[in-house]
Amino acid sequence: MAGRPRKNPEFPPPPPETLGERLRDERVRLGLTQEHLAEILGVALSALQNYEQGRNTLKTPVLERLRRAKVDVDYVVYGRDAAALEPLDADLWERVKAWDAANPNDADGKPLNEYSRYQRVTLFYRWLREDSGSQGEVEERLSKLLRSRAA
Known part of the structure; x- marks a missing residue:
């Protein structure tokens, strides 16, 4: 049989392995053409294709523009869909981001x-x-960190 194999719903294709494949998936999910996404990002069509x-x-800067365009940057960069996080994980993620917002500098105090x-x-x-086995351990570790940074 010549050419590409036909799609079979019983055997879905493997998840995309590369950042570029995931970027393409997100563009398609959002219903955008390459031309439209390139325009939103302020890059040439050839750059988006690359x-x-x-x-x-x-x-x-392009990752930031992707985020503003409602592209799931977690999925594009890491292959993990942010919407697929469990409720505890989503809550923890929000708390960690809040910690980061309160601490925008590195260990040396540089932004x-x-x-x-x-x-x-x-x-x-x-x-x-x-690294933490239970929800309680995760919560305790984060609480200690937040208290130490507030002091």
């Missing part, structure tokens, strides 16, 4: 750019979730 094909890396803060929050969130 992002989707994995030939160029998304820079911080962090938006993307660095996003990376820091994501890593911190994962650390809280993965």
Whole structure:
């Protein structure tokens, strides 16, 4: 059989593995053409095509514009849909982001750019979730951190 295999609903395709594939998925999910998304992002059509094909890396300003365009940046960058978080996880994520908003600088007191803060929050969130066995331990760890930063 020549050509691409036909789609079979019983065997859905694997989830996209690359940032470019996930960016394309999000664009399609939002019902945008490449031309329209390129215009929203303020980039050339060829630049968007290069992002989707994995030939160029998304820079911080473009990620910020994607976020403002209602693109799920969590999904595009990390392959995890923010809407798919469990209720506890969504609450924890919001609390971690609130902690970050109150602490916009690095350990040396220098301001962090938006993307660095996003990376820091994501890593911190994962650390809280993965290194703690129970909901109580996660809550206690975050509460201690919030109290120590407020002091």
